[in-house]
Amino acid sequence: MFCVFLLLFTLTGRFPGAYSFQETRGVHDSMITKVMPKTMKAVGLYKYLPIAETESLLNLEVPIPTLRSTDLLVEVKATAVNPIDTKQRAPKPVPPAQQFEQFPRILGWDGAGIIASKGENTKYFNVGDEVFFTADLRRNGSNAQYVAIDEVMVGVKPKNFTFEQAAAMPLTTVTAYESLYDRLLLSENDKGKTLLIINSGGGVGSVASQLAKNLGLKVIGTAARPETEAFSLQHGVDIVLNHTKDLLPQLEAHGYGNGVEFILVNYDPYPYWNTIMAAAKPQGRICLIVDSSGLVDIRQLKDKSLTLVSEMMATRIKYDTEDKNRYHEIFEDVTRMFEAGVLKSTLTKTMSPINAENLREAHRLLEEKKVIGKIVLSGF
Incomplete structure (x- = not known):
């Protein structure tokens, strides 16, 4: 086994799983990160359709998100489904021509995972940290293997929670x-x-x-x-x-x-x-x-x-208010509450894997108002 590791080191200059310096697309800074694939699995849409339509949510292969300077790139382990997801996916009261997206829209604004990379101006987290987060509705979300999020919308995952329990809670x-x-x-x-x-x-x-x-x-x-x-x-x-x-x-x-x-x-x-x-x-x-x-x-x-x-x-992040770091303070406080048992997860249903079929089913249950607590999907 050691010989195999030594051979890989000779050929690549690093041991398997080691971190290397790599420039992230669209950002002119270097950061410590795992060697990343160029694409990822995701579930998204091009058309705003009723959930009964098979094209309402699709299995996709899309590029890894580009990081901004205060972003974290999180490898998603679990993603929750909320009523806002169904509203964002549903047909819109606009002309038919506006019911389409040129690029896929990826929903999901609640999740948990592991930090895979970070921007140059981040200050709260390190690569490898386990986190939970609520994402920005203006950007692609957590129904994907990786999601890029401003670090103020991220908190340390409670130590006593699974990724699924944590993903149910941020929003x-x-x-x-x-x-x-x-x-x-x-x-x-x-x-x-x-x-x-x-x-x-x-x-x-x-x-x-x-x-x-x-x-x-x-x-x-x-x-x-x-x-x-x-x-x-x-x-x-x-x-x-x-x-x-x-x-x-x-x-x-x-x-x-x-x-x-x-x-x-x-x-x-x-x-x-x-x-x-x-x-x-x-x-x-x-x-x-x-x-x-x-x-x-x-x-x-x-x-x-x-x-x-x-x-x-997300008012503070949407309007870039002076007190937007308040989100980070909130995450710190609620993580302490979760770990102390003052707050408990409201997760009631877990589905696996994260794919279009399961997400359509989760959306259907929410729209039919048959859900008590939170639905979470985990694993690709």
């Missing part, structure tokens, strides 16, 4: 964290106050409930099925209301007729608007993470001096 966790800490401005000083989470059985709701419980808040959730009610209770919710019925008498029956201090709306706010206005205590705060399907009367906010805020994960 929903960062969204929930920003909603509670950065938008609703919750802190340990709010211990004993009440947070109402509309749709607490969803991805963001099931993380937000854990975060709020950790701060000492009373958490009231809403669900419609026995399975989602049970899932909510397993993830920190104290009381579950039925959101197919009027929430106000249910709140009153549980002793909250005077309202709640905080409300997180993980669903279309339009059908709930008057209920939200009535349920919020004077000077309360409300956070929306979903677009309203209709116009709402914001004049109702004034009487109680209510604060209305919105959360869109």
